[in-house]
Every structure is written in C-alpha cells, then in structure tokens.
Amino acid sequence: MTQQQDSPALVARGLVRRFGDRLAVDDVDVTVHTGTLTAILGPSGCGKSTVLRIVAGLDQPDEGTVSLSGTTVQAPGLHIPPERRGVGLVFQDNVLFPHLTIAQNIGYGVHRDRRKTATSELLDMVGLTDVSGQMPHEVSGGQQQRTALARTLATNPRIILLDEPFSQLDAHLRERVRGDMVDAIRRTDTTALLVTHDQHEAFDLADEVIVMSEGRIHQVGTPQQIYQQPADRFVAEFVGDATLVPARRVADQFVETCVGQLRVSGEIHESSSFAVLRPESVMVDSTENAEYDSYRARIVRIRFLGMNQLVDLESENGIRLSAHVSGLAPVSIGDPVSFRIRGPVATV
Amino acid sequence: MTDHRRSFSSRVRKQLRPPPLVAIFAGIIAIALCLPPLVVLVAESATAGITTDIPPARLVELLGGTLQLIIIVTASTVLLGTTTALLVTRTDMPGRRVLSLLVMIPLALPAYVLAIALVGMGGGGGLVTQFTTAIGFGPAPVAQGLWAAVVCLTLSNLPIVHALVVTALNRLDPALEESARLLGDSPTRVFFRVIVPQLRTPLATAACIVSLYTLSDFGAVSVLRYDSFTRAVYSQFRGGVDLAPAFALSGVLISMAMALIVLQAVLRGRPMPVASIARPPLTLRLSVTGRVAAGAVLWAVVLTSLVAPIATLATWSVRGIVSGVQPGPILAETATTLQFALAAAAVTTLLAIPIALSSYRGTSRIGCFAETLPWITHSLPHLAIGLGYLVVSIALPSVFYQSSGMLILVYAAIFLPVAVGAQQLALRQIDPRLLEVSRTLGHGVWSTSLRVGVALVWRAAMTGALLVAVLVSQELPATLLLRPTGTETLAIRVWGAIPEGQLTTGSIAAILLVALAVPLVAAHHRATLQVRPT
Numbered sequence: 001m002t003q004q005q006d007s008p009a010l011v012a013r014g015l016v017r018r019f020g021d022r023l024a025v026d027d028v029d030v031t032v033h034t035g036t037l038t039a040i041l042g043p044s045g046c047g048k049s050t051v052l053r054i055v056a057g058l059d060q061p062d063e064g065t066v067s068l069s070g071t072t073v074q075a076p077g078l079h080i081p082p083e084r085r086g087v088g089l090v091f092q093d094n095v096l097f098p099h100l101t102i103a104q105n106i107g108y109g110v111h112r113d114r115r116k117t118a119t120s121e122l123l124d125m126v127g128l129t130d131v132s133g134q135m136p137h138e139v140s141g142g143q144q145q146r147t148a149l150a151r152t153l154a155t156n157p158r159i160i161l162l163d164e165p166f167s168q169l170d171a172h173l174r175e176r177v178r179g180d181m182v183d184a185i186r187r188t189d190t191t192a193l194l195v196t197h198d199q200h201e202a203f204d205l206a207d208e209v210i211v212m213s214e215g216r217i218h219q220v221g222t223p224q225q226i227y228q229q230p231a232d233r234f235v236a237e238f239v240g241d242a243t244l245v246p247a248r249r250v251a252d253q254f255v256e257t258c259v260g261q262l263r264v265s266g267e268i269h270e271s272s273s274f275a276v277l278r279p280e281s282v283m284v285d286s287t288e289n290a291e292y293d294s295y296r297a298r299i300v301r302i303r304f305l306g307m308n309q310l311v312d313l314e315s316e317n318g319i320r321l322s323a324h325v326s327g328l329a330p331v332s333i334g335d336p337v338s339f340r341i342r343g344p345v346a347t348v
Numbered sequence: 349m350t351d352h353r354r355s356f357s358s359r360v361r362k363q364l365r366p367p368p369l370v371a372i373f374a375g376i377i378a379i380a381l382c383l384p385p386l387v388v389l390v391a392e393s394a395t396a397g398i399t400t401d402i403p404p405a406r407l408v409e410l411l412g413g414t415l416q417l418i419i420i421v422t423a424s425t426v427l428l429g430t431t432t433a434l435l436v437t438r439t440d441m442p443g444r445r446v447l448s449l450l451v452m453i454p455l456a457l458p459a460y461v462l463a464i465a466l467v468g469m470g471g472g473g474g475l476v477t478q479f480t481t482a483i484g485f486g487p488a489p490v491a492q493g494l495w496a497a498v499v500c501l502t503l504s505n506l507p508i509v510h511a512l513v514v515t516a517l518n519r520l521d522p523a524l525e526e527s528a529r530l531l532g533d534s535p536t537r538v539f540f541r542v543i544v545p546q547l548r549t550p551l552a553t554a555a556c557i558v559s560l561y562t563l564s565d566f567g568a569v570s571v572l573r574y575d576s577f578t579r580a581v582y583s584q585f586r587g588g589v590d591l592a593p594a595f596a597l598s599g600v601l602i603s604m605a606m607a608l609i610v611l612q613a614v615l616r617g618r619p620m621p622v623a624s625i626a627r628p629p630l631t632l633r634l635s636v637t638g639r640v641a642a643g644a645v646l647w648a649v650v651l652t653s654l655v656a657p658i659a660t661l662a663t664w665s666v667r668g669i670v671s672g673v674q675p676g677p678i679l680a681e682t683a684t685t686l687q688f689a690l691a692a693a694a695v696t697t698l699l700a701i702p703i704a705l706s707s708y709r710g711t712s713r714i715g716c717f718a719e720t721l722p723w724i725t726h727s728l729p730h731l732a733i734g735l736g737y738l739v740v741s742i743a744l745p746s747v748f749y750q751s752s753g754m755l756i757l758v759y760a761a762i763f764l765p766v767a768v769g770a771q772q773l774a775l776r777q778i779d780p781r782l783l784e785v786s787r788t789l790g791h792g793v794w795s796t797s798l799r800v801g802v803a804l805v806w807r808a809a810m811t812g813a814l815l816v817a818v819l820v821s822q823e824l825p826a827t828l829l830l831r832p833t834g835t836e837t838l839a840i841r842v843w844g845a846i847p848e849g850q851l852t853t854g855s856i857a858a859i860l861l862v863a864l865a866v867p868l869v870a871a872h873h874r875a876t877l878q879v880r881p882t
Contacts, residue, residue: 083789
C-alpha cells in the first residue's frame with residue numbers, strides 16, 4: 001500500500017450499483033481533492049447516499065473502483081472493510097450511541113492511549129466540554145450533531161462523509177450548526193464529501209458540486225459554474241428558479257427567443273435549444289417606462305421575502321417567469337408591467 | 349423518499365442478517381427442548397383416548413364445570429378490567445396514575461397465592477370472620493368452590509386486561525373522538541360509536557388470554573377445591589400407576605387450549621389501534637358524585653386484589669411465627685426455590701440468544717419456527733406439558749429422571765419465549781446505523797457486536813432473566829410433577845398447605861414468594877422508565 005502525497009483524497013471510478021432491476025448508481029466518477037469540501041447534490045432517491053455508502057465500505061458496488069489517498073480500497077475482488085478505510089461518516093440524524101455519554105461517544109473510535117487527550121481536545125473544539133458527562137438524549141439537537149462530528153473527527157479520517165447532516169435540524173439552528181461544523185472541518189484540514197438535496201447548503205459549503213439524478217452525474221463544477229452554466233435541462237431546472245424558453249442560434253453568442261434576441265454566456269452547443277432565464281436577468285418596470293425592447297406582462301403571484309420580492313409574471317405571449325423586485329416596490333397581483341431580459345443567459 | 353428509504357433499510361437488513369449457523373442452532377434448541385412433550389402428549393393422549401374409558405358423565409361434568417368457570421371469569425374480568433382502564437385513562441379522577449399502578453401490582457402474585465389468602469379470610473380464624481362477627485353477622489364462609497374460584501381468578505387476571513385496555517386506549521387517535529364530538533355526538537354516544545368499535549380486537553385478545561389462563565390454572569382451583577380439568581388430570585395422575593387416564597383427560601385439555609392459542613394468534617394478526625401522536629386523550633370531567641363512585645370502584649379493586657390478600661397473609665404469618673413455627677424447612681425451601689430460579693434463568697437466557705438473534709427481524713423462516721414452537725409449549729397448560737416431559741424423562745437415560753438438571757431444562761423450555769421476547773425487543777430498538785458508525789470508527793465486526801450490540805441488549809436481557817427467575821419461582825404444576833424426590837419449594841408448600849391444614853406455614857411461604865417478586869417489579873418499572881422515548 002503506497003501512498004502518494006499528491007493523489008486526491010478520494011477517487012471513485014465507474015461505480016455501478018443495482019438493486020434488483022433498478023440502477024441506483026450508473027457509472028459514477030467522483031474525485032475529491034485533499035483539503036476540499038465536495039457536495040453531491042440531487043433529489044431524494046438519486047443514488048447519492050448509495051455512493052457515500054460505497055465509499056464508506058458499508059455497501060459494495062457491482063462495478064467500479066474506489067481509492068482513498070492513492071490506496072485502492074474497492075475493486076473487483078477487493079473489499080477493504082469499513083473499519084480499515086479511515087473514513088468518517090456522519091448521518092443526518094446523528095445516530096449517537098445511546099448507552100454512552102457525550103465524551104464516551106467522542107472517544108469511541110480512538111485508541112485507549114490517546115483517548116483521554118483526544119476527547120478533551122475535541123470537546124473543547126466543538127464547545128461541548130460543559131455537557132461531556134451527559135447522555136445523548138439529554139442534550140440539544142445541535143449539540144448532538146456536533147458530538148457526531150467530533151466523534152468522527154477524533155479518528156483523524158482521510159475523508160469525512162456527511163449524509164444530509166443538517167436536514168433534521170430546525171431552520172433557525174441549521175445555519176449556525178452548519179457554520180460550526182464547516183469551521184471544525186476546515187480547522188482540522190479535513191477533506192469532506194457532503195450529500196444533500198438542498199442547493200443552498202451545497203452552494204454555501206462546497207468548493208465543488210456534483211449534480212446527480214437517477215443514478216447518473218449531470219455536471220461537476222464550482223457552485224458558480226453549476227448555476228451560471230448548467231450542463232443540461234435537469235441541472236438548469238433543479239438548481240435555482242429558471243424558466244426555459246425555446247432558443248434558436250442566430251449568430252455567435254446570440255440566440256433568438258420569444259422574448260427577443262439574447263446574448264449567451266459561454267458556448268452554444270449544437271444540441272442547445274433552450275435559453276435559461278433566471279430571475280436576476282429579468283428586469284421589471286412599470287408600463288410607462290417601457291422601452292423599445294420591452295414585453296408586456298401581468299403579475300400573477302408575489303412572494304414577499306423581506307429585502308426583495310419574487311414576482312411571477314405571465315407575459316402577453318404566454319410565458320411565465322419569475323423576477324426580483326425591491327421589497328419596497330408597491331406591486332400587487334394583476335398589475336400590468338413591462339419587462340426585458342438583460343443578458344447574458346445560459347443555454348441548454 | 350420512501351422508495352429511497354425502503355431500499356436503504358432492505359440493504360441494512362441484508363447486512364445484519366445473522367449467519368445461517370445461528371438460525372440452525374436456534375432451530376435445534378427449539379426442537380430439542382420444546383417439541384418432545386408436544387409429540388408425547390399427542391401420541392399418548394391419542395392412544396389413551398382409545399384404550400381408557402372415562403365415564404362420559406364424568407367428562408360432561410368436568411367440561412361443564414370448566415367451561416362455566418372460564419365463561420364467568422372471562423366475562424367478569426373483561427368487564428371489570430375495561431372499567432378500571434377507562435376510569436384511569438379517560439377521567440380526571442384524582443390519583444388515577446397511582447391507582448393504575450396499584451391495580452397492576454397483583455400481576456406479581458400467582459393465582460394460588462391469592463387463593464390461599466382468600467382461604468385465610470373466611471372460616472374460623474379468618475380476618476373477614478373477625479370483622480363480620482364483630483358486627484353480628486356470624487362467621488364468613490370458608491372460600492371454596494365455584495364462586496371462590498371466580499373471585500380468585502378474576503382478581504388474578506384483572507391486571508392483564510387492565511394493562512391491555514389501557515395500552516389500547518392510549519393508542520386511539522384523539523382526533524377521531526374530537527371529530528365525533530364536533531359532528532354532534534354526546535360523550536356516551538362517542539364511547540359506543542367510536543371507542544368500543546376500536547377496542548374490539550384488544551378486548552377479544554384479552555378475553556382469549558384470560559380464558560386460556562383460567563383453563564390452564566391448576567394452583568388456585570386446587571387450593572379452592574374446584575373440580576376443573578387440570579385438577580382432574582392431576583388426581584388421575586396421583587391415583588394410579590397407569591398414566592393413560594391422565595393423558596386421556598390431558599388430550600381434551602390441550603385441544604381446548606390449542607383452540608384458544610390459535611384464536612389468539614389470529615387476533616394478534618389483526619390490526620390493533622395505531623400508535624398516534626403523543627397527545628393526551630379526551631378526558632371526561634367527573635362530577636363530585638362521579639369522582640366518589642369512580643374512586644370507590646378503583647379502591648375496592650385495589651383493596652380486594654392487593655391490600656386484603658397481603659394483609660391476610662401477613663396476619664397468618666405473624667400468627668405462625670408467634671405460635672413458634674419451625675423456620676428451618678421454610679428457609680430450606682426458600683433456598684431451593686432461589687437456586688432453581690437463578691439456574692433456570694441463566695440457562696433460559698443463554699438458550700434464548702440464538703432464537704432472539706435469528707427471529708427479531710422476522711425475515712428468517714427457521715427463526716420464525718424457532719420462535720413459534722417454544723411459544724406453543726409455553727402457552728399450553730403447564731400441567732399437561734409437565735406430564736409430557738415426565739414421559740420424556742422416563743424414556744431418557746436414568747440420570748434424567750427426577751433430576752434437578754431435567755427440571756431446569758423443563759423450566760427453560762417453558763419460559764424460553766419470555767427471555768426471547770425481552771431480547772428481541774431490545775434488538776429491534778437498535779438503530780442498524782449505530783453498527784455502521786462503529787465500523788467506520790475503526791471497530792471490526794466482533795468488537796462492534798460486543799461494544800454496541802451486547803451493550804445495548806444487556807440490560808433488557810437481564811430484565812428478561814429476572815422475569816424468568818420470578819416465573820420459575822412461582823411455577824407449580826411442572827415442579828410438582830418433575831421435582832427430584834424430597835425437593836420442596838415455596839410454591840409446593842403453598843399448594844399443599846390447605847389439605848394439610850397448614851395455613852400459617854402456607855402464608856409464610858406465600859409472603860416469601862411475593863417478596864421474591866418485588867425486585868422484578870422494581871426492575872421492570874425502571875426498565876419501562878428508560879425505554880420511554882426522549
């Protein structure tokens with residue numbers, strides 16, 4: 001087992017996993033570079049948790065290989081058991097050992113000689129020293145989640161796997177616990193692979209995002225790339241609000257649509273036939289201020305978000321799209337407005 | 349999400365499936381331990397049914413008497429138990445929680461202990477007699493015959509019905525009753541149109557269990573001299589060297605029991621009220637008269653099923669001690685009882701492990717079989733089962749016949765389901781992901797099983813062992829048939845006390861038996877407190 005210093009923390013190639021007739025994971029490649037946080041983003045049941053379980057060694061793929069820091073742990077005929085992979089796993093509802101105290105939970109995976117020092121160090125780092133002697137059910141949800149993370153970090157894993165770790169928390173807690181956990185992960189220079197169905201979480205935390213659906217990978221990229229240059233219709237519609245309108249290439253960087261000629265960011269692929277209209281590229285104005293390239297529409301729905309409002313418009317030529325307006329703008333349902341698209345837009 | 353979940357849990361189950369060796373081991377234990385008496389009983393009673401002629405009139409008399417007892421006891425227990433359950437769950441009676449607990453405590457008293465207490469109340473030196481003569485009514489009658497048996501078995505089975513109905517009532521969705529009220533029904537109409545229909549299955553189950561217990565009871569009918577089937581089987585057994593008449597009667601006994609067991613199994617498969625949100629059910633506000641009446645019912649139950657029996661036994665014990673009863677024999681019997689109870693508990697708990705492991709997920713066929721077979725042996729009247737084991741022990745090499753080891757194995761066979769149930773419950777509560785987390789934290793299969801699996805099941809297994817120990821200490825019919833010559837236990841002392849006119853020593857033995865059950869009640873209470881979800 002040779003370890004190369006510069007090899008990525010995780011390389012998975014060609015993973016396939018079948019449950020009966022169903023392909024849960026279909027030829028998936030995942031690379032996570034050391035010291036980074038990667039998120040697998042996808043709807044429920046897309047196979048992302050299965051990928052995580054395969055990496056942890058809790059499930060075996062039908063095809064494909066997994067190597068951790070250059071050491072192959074999964075290949076045809078080779079399966080290193082989970083306890084010898086040096087992989088940490090944090091579940092969404094933090095599964096703490098109910099018969100052990102917070103401190104004992106954290107020390108569970110540490111060798112006896114180092115247990116005492118490692119436990120107190122981690123208790124201090126995640127701010128749980130005060131409750132170290134309590135049982136898991138006696139502490140709050142956020143504290144339980146931090147215990148689960150500390151228990152995993154205590155074993156110095158090569159990579160830490162997070163399976164929807166925040167989805168069980170209340171909305172107001174989620175943001176804070178998320179911050180605490182990422183701080184702890186970054187401070188210990190731990191490499192992490194997060195699985196989530198929440199794009200805000202993925203964008204907020206991850207250096208790189210992998211978008212998955214029905215067992216296949218649709219796109220790999222930075223959060224900006226995923227949002228601004230979606231690879232296909234699924235990514236465009238799954239990530240963020242978007243209206244897709246038919247588009248025809250008329251020149252380099254330009255397409256013709258039912259809302260005018262639009263400038264395109266990036267390349268226009270041969271197969272591209274839709275323009276992706278995000279709320280931030282839709283400019284709304286009163287009908288009096290309409291310009292030569294404006295279209296007319298009516299407001300059909302308003303979602304007040306505080307700082308701004310998300311309004312749904314239905315245009316005279318029958319398309320429906322969302323736009324942001326100021327929280328102070330006096331809009332109401334049924335109001336006639338004008339809008340135009342400020343490029344560039346993505347095409348898929 | 350659900351689809352995702354399902355595939356997830358099926359994967360986990362596959363991963364946690366115990367190796368086939370464990371299931372095979374479980375099957376062997378079940379067959380070797382629990383099947384022989386069933387085979388013997390069926391074979392012997394079939395041949396005995398042809399060869400012996402029990403007078404039909406006698407059979408009709410026995411059947412009539414037994415059915416009469418079963419019907420009256422079942423009806424009165426279900427009515428009374430439902431009433432107490434409703435009073436403690438659906439009214440604002442002050443002190444209802446404590447009262448509910450007090451109603452449940454007699455669960456730790458075997459029926460024959462209640463019976464000897466009832467005997468101690470009437471007659472010459474009886475406690476009730478002292479009271480009735482003081483107010484000029486003359487002596488109370490000595491408790492014996494049908495009505496004494498009805499009172500004894502009703503009080504003894506009451507906690508079972510009470511517990512079943514309380515559980516069922518707490519599981520009803522209060523929203524259904526609220527909807528009925530909003531749709532215009534009065535509380536009384538809600539009770540009959542909404543609550544009673546939902547209680548049908550639990551009530552039928554309760555009736556079934558009470559009928560089976562009444563049919564199987566041997567100790568109480570012996571002490572109270574009521575001519576039922578079990579008592580007739582035993583007197584046939586004592587009467588002669590030929591076991592055939594005893595087996596012929598046993599055949600009828602186990603057929604009736606088997607019918608009730610099947611019925612119970614069918615009922616178990618029917619949907620019970622679903623556990624719903626943790627919202628307190630609608631309670632009826634009682635008027636002052638209502639409170640007095642409800643309080644009177646509950647206190648009367650507690651008084652007759654718990655306070656009076658214990659007071660009677662205590663009084664007779666004190667009388668015995670004052671009159672200078674030799675403590676030696678009773679202390680020796682206590683020691684014997686404890687030895688058998690602890691040895692049997694240890695053996696039963698060990699033998700239960702493979703069965704619990706192979707059956708707790710309900711996925712393995714061998715596991716299911718290994719769980720069901722002991723349950724049948726456990727449910728059949730222990731007198732008949734004891735007779736079966738007696739024949740088995742005669743057929744085995746002579747070291748087995750009337751040996752302590754054989755008796756301990758029989759105890760293990762009879763009480764196996766108790767230990768299995770306790771372990772299964774704890775196993776089912778283990779989140780399989782706890783084992784996975786342990787694996788990713790660097791612990792291998794064995795280390796994980798020990799540090800997580802065993803650690804989490806340990807307490808429940810010990811509670812199960814304690815329960816087995818108490819049940820063994822109270823077991824009467826099998827002990828009576830299979831004990832080594834000269835070995836006496838507390839249960840046998842209580843059973844034999846009345847014919848020998850030894851009410852004082854019998855009471856002391858009964859009190860000691862109850863005292864042995866106290867740690868169990870405490871442990872059980874603690875265990876139920878800990879299981880409560882957070």
